[in-house]
């Protein structure tokens with residue numbers, strides 16, 4: 001392992017304090033454990049983020065503290081006797097060696113070290129703030145390292161001084177790219193890697209490999225998410241709560257406590273699924289802000305949830321009517337009657353009405369085992385037609401938010417433009433496919449590998465669309 | 469895909485199924501495990517098996533397989549013994565020669581040849597069919613009913629057994645496998661009885677049937693039964709003469725006499741019977757047993773791979789593990805919140821000295837004009853100035869100093885060094901630090917940017933240094 005340690009590409013992300021270096025590294029390394037903060041000097045020591053495949057490093061990124069005493073470093077360099085260009089880098093090595101124990105240059109040494117060990121330079125600036133001549137000192141030092149380099153324009157604030165920066169950076173860096181760690185999509189990420197590959201000829205191939213690896217990893221995560229959603233849907237839809245009861249029939253209290261227990265379990269399945277999804281996408285620290293999750297505030301069994309993720313009344317009519325038992329009257333009549341209610345009343349489309357009734361008839365409460373002696377109250381599986389859509393809608397929405405979420409973000413997840421998601425999540429074509437599948441999924445005996453595989457495909461398609 | 473060198477057992481199957489319910493490992497561990505066993509990278513079955521052996525200790529509860537196997541072995545042993553015994557007793561029964569009547573070889577042939585052939589046929593049908601059809605074929609086996617009966621017997625480990633779910637195909641193969649084994653034992657019993665009876669007694673064999681079969685055609689029939697050993701052991705095929713003399717009718721006195729006359733020759737049948745038993749009841753059964761073993765093993769392997777969680781495990785074995793995170797844990801930076809100490813809301817109208825950190829002279833002029841602040845001397849420091857130049861300025865001034873800084877740029881140590889030089893200059897009465905916003909925003913700053921400066925200054929704990937905070941709250 002040690003012999004190839006020199007060969008893989010390394011990149012040191014450097015710059016002024018508080019310009020988003022750690023944010024960029026965090027987003028590129030898909031690691032949300034990186035310390036990011038408003039306070040300059042958040043990052044105090046360099047930290048390597050290797051991309052490893054089966055333990056073999058493909059490339060390594062370094063997060064570094066910002067420049068603190070750049071002027072003194074340059075001053076020291078300039079004080080030394082003039083040396084030919086080919087040995088200028090050695091001067092920096094001497095600087096590091098000489099000042100290793102000098103606390104004044106702790107940050108500079110931390111950031112220069114990886115560069116002197118062969119890392120390419122990624123210089124980060126905040127292009128939402130004006131350029132200043134003091135940056136030239138940092139850039140001059142970096143130039144003297146002799147290492148290949150590029151600059152990244154990160155727009156932290158609302159103003160835009162990109163042009164100004166580009167003009168200045170152009171003197172020191174061959175490559176200048178814009179990259180916003182908060183908003184960057186997976187494709188932006190890959191594009192940035194492509195740019196990094198251009199820094200040095202020997203790095204092109206390994207970075208190409210890295211791009212393939214990351215693409216594979218992305219697909220893998222999508223697959224795992226879909227598996228998780230399917231498995232969780234199966235669990236929730238087939239869940240049956242049962243409880244022994246004493247009397248002839250269940251008391252009100254027994255009924256309501258069982259209903260709570262039933263709902264609680266469904267909610268737990270949802271929580272478990274969300275945690276799994278977050279883990280798949282490396283968003284472990286979201287746990288800390290769990291209470292702030294707006295998704296949680298819109299409870300699974302709430303009206304809001306039903307209106308956001310469930311089907312519209314019209315859609316429900318169609319779904320309910322064709323999935324439930326219809327006596328003679330078709331969907332056309334139900335819809336052609338002008339009002340949906342009229343249609344459903346005439347046709348007696350049980351499913352249609354049931355679907356609209358909301359959450360009071362979520363589940364059947366049955367008392368079992370009358371003849372065997374001991375009686376059991378059972379709740380579930382969920383009969384409500386709308387329920388699977390709500391569950392699935394929430395699952396897809398949560399998963400897509402998590403999948404797209406930058407690892408540089410430290411705030412809580414917010415549910416935005418909720419209404420616009422309904423159509424996008426489950427369109428009419430998907431709904432048609434789901435109708436039958438949900439019915440089959442609910443029935444443990446009728447459910448087999450093929451149905452699950454088919455369901456998986458529908459979910460995968462929808463999820464992939466959401467990620468585009 | 470399947471391997472010849474790993475012989476999975478039902479125990480491994482049950483243990484893996486139990487283990488997977490409790491422990492699945494994670495991708496990194498599982499992939500590392502697979503890489504440590506490179507030799508089996510195309511052999512998921514062996515990998516799973518090795519993984520099971522490595523992790524079996526993690527099963528915290530009692531291994532269900534142990535209960536199952538104990539139960540299963542006990543029942544199988546008892547049944548095996550019973551089948552052997554029944555075979556033996558059947559043989560004795562069939563060959564009991566009272567002295568009044570010869571032993572009808574047709575009875576014996578029914579048990580030693582026809583029955584096994586029918587049973588082998590059923591087994592084969594059950595093997596090549598599946599689902600309901602094969603279950604239907606299995607109904608014909610007595611073992612099926614015996615097992616049904618055993619299930620009704622009270623065993624204290626019964627509850628645990630019901631937790632063990634084997635696929636119907638696997639159950640079928642287990643059943644067929646055992647059928648062959650028990651039948652084999654039955655036939656051994658039969659053969660033993662035959663040999664024992666032949667040794668211990670002289671038996672007069674004969675044949676008798678209501679059907680109109682001539683001696684010749686009966687002999688041809690027998691010869692075709694024995695075609696496999698005809699050339700090897702011609703003595704073990706009954707001759708026409710033997711067939712003729714052993715043909716008897718219950719009501720005919722005539723043949724009886726003849727039989728008595730030839731009594732010594734009638735014993736010659738035993739070789740034929742022994743060979744029939746050996747070939748049809750034992751050898752053929754043995755072959756089908758081998759097949760059933762193979763089928764059982766194949767099914768077990770399939771089910772092993774189909775175990776819940778096994779595919780995921782295999783996926784993790786074969787998918788490279790990618791990690792992007794840092795192996796180093798970062799220390800959490802503690803932030804002390806800023807207070808209202810050392811803060812002033814408005815700057816003075818004029819100062820003896822105004823200094824701009826990282827500003828140019830023209831920028832300074834603009835800022836002064838905009839803020840309507842006048843200075844007797846206006847200097848710029850930081851930026852491209854040398855350290856020495858800054859030092860000179862810091863040492864040459866006195867009175868109250870206004871120090872402009874770019875609010876959006878964080879205070880670097882370079883700045884702190886300069887500030888300390890000002891502080892060290894005793895001639896200076898007061899230093900007012902004024903963080904300005906960008907020109908684009910008319911010098912207005914973000915509160916969070918100013919907060920950074922405040923914290924920095926408050927941490928210095930120097931009474932002469934103030935921060936001008938004119939940000940709108």
Ligand SMILES: Nc1nc2c(ncn2[C@@H]2O[C@H](COP(=O)(O)OP(=O)(O)OP(=O)(O)O)[C@@H](O)[C@H]2O)c(=O)[nH]1
Pocket residue numbers: 016017018019020021022023024035036037038039040041042043044064065066154155156157180181182183
């Ligand atoms: N809105 C927005 N904020 C950003 C962006 N990039 C960084 N930030 C914020 O800027 C602040 C500093 O980010 P960091 O990534 O910690 O910066 P750094 O360069 O590593 O800082 P030090 O480690 O202190 O040198 C944090 O509050 C980030 O949330 C961005 O693209 N958009």
Ligand SMILES: [Mg+2]
Pocket residue numbers: 021022023035036042043063064065
């Ligand atoms: Mg940082």
